[in-house]
Amino acid sequence: MSVGESIRRVDALDKVTGRAKYTDDLADKCVLVAKILHSNIAHGIVKKIDTSAAEAIEGVVKIVTCFDVPPYRFPTAGHPWSTDPHHQDVQDRVLLTQHVRFYGDDVAAVIAENEVAASQAVRAIQVEYEELPFVLDAQRAMEPDAPLLHEAYPNNILGHTNIRKGDYEAAIKEPGLIKVEGWYETPTVQHCHIENNISYAYQEGQRITVVASTQIPHIVRRIVGQALGIPWGDVRIIKPYIGGGFGNKQDALYEPLCAFLCTQVGGRCVKLDVSREETFVSNRVRHGIRSHIISYLRPDGSFAARKLECFSNQGAYASHGHGIAAKGMGAFPQLYPCDNLECDAYSVFTNRPVAGAMRGYGIPQAMFANESHIDDICRVLQMDPIEFRRKNMMPVGYVDGFSKNENYVDSLGQCIEKGKEYIDYDRKREEYAKDTGPVRRGIGMAIFWYNTAVWPISLETSSCRMVLNQDGSIQLQMGETEIGQGSDTAFAQMAAETLGIPVEQVHIISSQDTDLTPFGLGSYASRQTYVGGFAIRQTALLMKQRIQQYASEMTRVAPFDIDIVDGNILRTTDGRVLMTLGDLATEAIYSLTHSQHITSESTYQIKNNAYSFGCGFAEVEVDIPLCKVRILNIINVHDCGRLINPALAEAQVHGGMSMGIGFGMSEQLLFDEKTGKTLNDNLLDYKLSTTMDHPDLVARFVENFEPTSAYGTKSLGEPPAVPGAPALRNAILHATGVAVNTLPLNPHTLFAQFKEEGLL
């Protein structure tokens, strides 16, 4: 048995001793260095670029501008390709652009012998622009007179979808209804993974190899091919260890440009390592979403009708497109079912940094709006927030018509119970309600909706390869990627479990190389333990069959009476150990009568999906005159099915909670209204929270094995980042009576609102 055990991460020692190799560790010593010139205007057309002064700088090898790149438009989103043109991602990028759409867009690139020469040359390039008016706010961008970013998208609307159920207009006429309405706004934040996006590329023959810090090597292969207009098979992507991604690296970032630059210097090795400032501005950010919710309630606390409008700030390019806003909206009718609904979601282009995937994919924004609104309702109805949720939240037996996801057991209720007990909710809720001084305490909570992977919106597939070594150990290869979350360890545990061998005998190959690794889509959508599990189990069973067959040949025991337990070949009828798997493997390879290299490989297409629910509780102390909040206690409770590795699951939740605290309390990218420039593109001015801003992070689980899953597990990658912000907001509401509807809940926001409501 190895599934369910908190074994040490397979990469732990290499990572803590510094032996683990990341992209920059692997780059050739004689690598050329590339740097990008970004626009210093928010919207305009490049008229002329003068590179003469830059070219004169010693060490500069080549300068490539937006006038020199191939004309191919390509999509960047890390989605599976669709062979149906109607479902393909929007192809709106070129490698370097003449039409600049945000402050920080990519205009030219320098290749030099070293970083200093490259930086000097970037500063020496002169660009002449024809400036155009720009727009930063999503709703403003929808107005008829707003500047247009992309000809093909009138009113800057990239996507608009809606949900209609029952008859909202008729339903709100029911007598005696109570109306609760609110606007809720989440900021633009960035992933802030430790390792910035980096890649290097070199050519051998006609083929280009790109080594890159990406979550999605097989997808990047396709996108590099599309961007350069070359066969996809001419591209090889290698992904070594990476220092986090959180969705930013679920896009092709600068891998296509790096590959192209390499072709411009005769295939010499070119490295493109972006700075933190570029990561903030010119990679991807989380969509800021403004949500408007109206609920009509009966006095007994049941919903009569509900309305949702959300406006998602897409920034300058489509990236993941409308998927984020649509996913957020999709949760709305499911978490609190209601018979009469009108929901509309808009993704709107603006001249801001490009929004893409980020941990939670629209759900942190949606749950902040939803769960804040629920506490607003409770305040109006004078109901306890937990009681209200229990009454209205998704019931057991609920099945979503589209995904066929089913709420098999009362996950939400069980999670609430566990969190409530841990934090002593009822007592504190009552006690803190009496606080009246300048420093007050409060307690709040939020539940959340999540699901696993992307089926049925997109393809879900996973492939696995296992190779038996002479000593009975195996190599395990997956297209699914380790990005710090611990998936390699979980995969090794799954393989060991099904094969019946100790986990130490599973050698997982961490790196993906699209020339060698079976096809997989990569790390996103909290999918990997779920979808990877199917491929691992199927492939392990195939291998086991081959081993049983070979053991049968050697022993004349029927294959169906043979099992593998703890690395031994057993006769199941009496439990006798026939030999070790190592003995069998040695014989199989070196046999003079029947030599066989035992391997297995298979693909599993997953046509299921699973809900993954939970909740968060937060206890705060608000110093009203200082406009500061101290988090006293915070807990997340998740039902992600069976825990493959409880210690790693806990660590995953801790990381997500930290992200939730940052999203709730302090993080926010700021933009200059006059120029569109990102004001705080660095880790000093962008207030990522530190350990000193956290209390002990507490993670608890409810383990209802997921019936559709190969190992009983389901998503845990993204959900931990979801409930923190609304739970903190509701705790501050409880402490002060002030409902803050704009994130982050930092002193600036609190000062303005405390003043407005007379607390200061």
Place this chain on the structure above:
Amino acid sequence: MYDIKALYEATSVKHAVELLQAHPEAKVLAGGSDVLVQMREGKLAGKELVSIYRLDALRGVSLDADGTIRIGSLTSFSHITQSPIIRQHLNVLGEAVDMVGGPQVRNIGTIGGNTCNGVTSADSGSTLVAYDAVMQVEGPEGVRLIPIAEWYVGAGRVSLRPGELQTAILVPLQKYQGYKGHYIKYAMRNAMDIATTGCSVNVKLSADKKTIEDVRMAYGVAGPVPMRAPAAEAFAKGKPALEETIQGFGEAALGDVNPRNSWRASREFRLHLAQELSKRALRETIRLSGGVV
């Protein structure tokens, strides 16, 4: 990789002064936690540097015969915090510089650098201003002593002449004897942050601990440079160490500050903080001095 035009390594203060005279455009490099950051950002790219980092004579905290506390300009923040002399006589300074950045920056960053870059948010700045510290500089014309009130000329500018180097920061006996100080760094994070507003207060109570014999307060980020709060000080001096005085002190402080409206914080919020922090800091210094409020 840093874009450094040339690096000159000084072997003595005299040599450093010669190097600065020979290379008038050069920047002084001490711990590098500010200069190298600006160089990386491009602001100081391509500059010459005169490194004084190896001048160990400029490191350490000592007491002069007349009781003056002498802090060598190259003393790191963490060494200041750990210094027994600072702990005994000027604990607030050790506490203030212990709020700079994180441990790594506090190990490399120096108090000389923190005061010579002339920034208003420097965590050492407001406390040194509140204690009327004296800057010792050495240059072609020898040693000069500059009262800190004349040190800060404007945002990012100090009264160093060409070829001059700050070598020590002095706090005279009468400025600290009998005083207790408290510094509040108000920032958006509890670590790795820059002050939104900093407030440093020190008081000397009467023997019976009932009267404020003297009080000095200085702010960071309440104006372009660290600045004293004369109106608030005048209000509280000689008054009883009571809550009423504390409230009046906070109100009077509003007349002393002139913060900026910026994207980092609104003027209104900074004014609010100036008042709130001054009260809290005064209350704490009275408590530290044995008073009861």
